[in-house]
Structure formats: structure tokens, C-alpha cells
Amino acid sequence: MTSTSTPRPLSPAAPVRPFKVGAYGFVFLGLGHLALSAVTASAARTPEQDAADRAMRESTFALFGLERTTLDVTNGMSVAMALFNIACGLLLLTAVRRAPALVEQRTAFGWIALAASLAALATALLLLPVPPIAVLTVTSCAFALSLRRAAARTAPTARAAAGA
Structure with missing residues (x-):
């Protein structure tokens, strides 16, 4: 007995859903990082x-007339990157809400989100602990799935145009 199944057409929002998962992942990563930083700062120290x-407070350097300790720079970069992660995720969510075609039509917008996520994942794999690796794996997969679904939606249209 053989059964044939017709693939069910993807809904118009199909590429948008995983894209939003990726964008929310960026927000979650930034908020989680800020929360963990606050908890760590208030925890008992070994x-x-x-x-x-x-040692980091004693190590200073001057750049363009500003003197900073290594601890200042490390903490400042950490907080700044968390805030940029949150802002990036919120901007992606806002853009896709206002213009879903950016994702549905497989534009550079989706590719840039995927590239940023993969670059951050590569950095995390080399330098960071498991939580950001896990979150960035999810965001990268979500952005890639969004692009794949967008391609599946546009492929029949492209084939029909080529045949006409």
C-alpha cells in the first residue's frame, strides 16, 4: 500500500515565525546576560x-586620552554588547512587524540576521560558556529556517514566471 501526500502549502507567515524566534532569541540573550551580570556582581566572591x-583594576591603559582599567573595559564591553543584542532583536521584531515582506521574500534583511547570528555563534563557540552557545544555535537555526521557508514560497512563483 502506498500513500501519496500532497505537501501542504505554507501559510504566508511561515517564514516570519522562525524569524521572530531568532529575533526574540537575541533579546533573550541580552536580557539574560544583563541579569546574570547583576546576579554575579551581587554574589559572594571567592x-x-x-x-x-x-589585578584587572591595577592594569590600566590610555587610549585617546582616556585612562581605563582592564576591569572597566571588560565590564563596559559586556554591558554594551548585551544592550546592543537587545536593541538588535527589538529592531528586527519591529521591522518584520512593519514590513513582513523583508522576510517573506528572502531579502538581504534575513541574510544579514543569519550572518550576524552565525558570527556571534562562532565567537561563542571559541570564547563563551554554554548558555550563549545554546541560544545562538537556536537563533541561527531559526533565521536559516526562515530563509529556507521563504525560498520554498518563492520557488513556485519563480518556476511559473520562467515557464510563462
Whole structure:
């Protein structure tokens, strides 16, 4: 007995849903990072952590007339990147809400989101602990699925145009 199944057509929002998952993943990653930073800053410190902080406070450098400690730069970059992650995710969500065709038609918009997510994932794999690796894996897969679904939607249209 053989059964044939006709593929069910994808709904117009099919590429948008995974794209939103990726964008929310960016927001979640930034908020999670800020929350973890706050918890870590208020937690009891080990003697090793105190020694590392002390060494980072004693290591200073000047750039363009501003003197900063290594600890200042590390903390500042950490918070700034978390805020940029949140902003990026919110901008992606706002754009796709206002102009879903950016995702539905497989434009550079979706490719840029995927490229940013993959670059961040590669960095995380080399330098970061498991939580950002897990979140960035989800965001990368979500953006890739969005692009795949957009291609599946536009392929029949492209074939019909070529045949006409």
C-alpha cells in the first residue's frame, strides 16, 4: 500500500515565525546576560575572583586620552554588547512587524540576521560558556529556517514566471 501526500502549502507567515524566534532569541540573550551580570556582581566572591578583579583594576591603559582599567573595559564591553543584542532583536521584531515582506521574500534583511547570528555563534563557540552557545544555535537555526521557508514560497512563483 502506498500513500501519496500532497505537501501542504505554507501559510504566508511561515517564514516570519522562525524569524521572530531568532529575533526574540537575541533579546533573550541580552536580557539574560544583563541579569546574570547583576546576579554575579551581587554574589559572594571567592578569593580567586577577588584576586583577578584586583589585578584587572591595577592594569590600566590610555587610549585617546582616556585612562581605563582592564576591569572597566571588560565590564563596559559586556554591558554594551548585551544592550546592543537587545536593541538588535527589538529592531528586527519591529521591522518584520512593519514590513513582513523583508522576510517573506528572502531579502538581504534575513541574510544579514543569519550572518550576524552565525558570527556571534562562532565567537561563542571559541570564547563563551554554554548558555550563549545554546541560544545562538537556536537563533541561527531559526533565521536559516526562515530563509529556507521563504525560498520554498518563492520557488513556485519563480518556476511559473520562467515557464510563462
